[in-house]
Amino acid sequence: MAVKLTERAAEEVKRFRQENNFDESTSLRIGVAGGGCSGFNYTLGFDDKFDEKADSKYDCHGVAVIVDKKSALYLDGTTVDWYSSLEKQGFTFENPNAVKSCGCGSSFQA
Secondary structure, three states: EEEEEEEHHHHHHHHHHHOOOOOOOEEEEEEEEEEEEOOOEEEEEOOOOOOOOOEEEEEEOOOEEEEEEHHHHHOEEEEEEEEOOOEEEEEEEOOOOEEEOOOOOOOEOO
């Protein structure tokens, strides 16, 4: 499995999907894009398109997760969690392939 969500992250995705009236069949798409301070940025979004040739699809605690095969090379073994404190909240990425990460955790170098 390239990417997995913790239960906390899955609950946050479900909450967001419900609050924004997304259809239950809408999947969470996780990927990487060039840029950021360290070379690659993590991307998160909702998508209802799935291409069997270009994408992989996983179920994580009741959330369908789509990862394109190119991003999967950089995300293999990554765990996405939800962090919430008084000063900030958001998704965090624990990526065993990252050689270096920026201070904010939204970009990495592989």
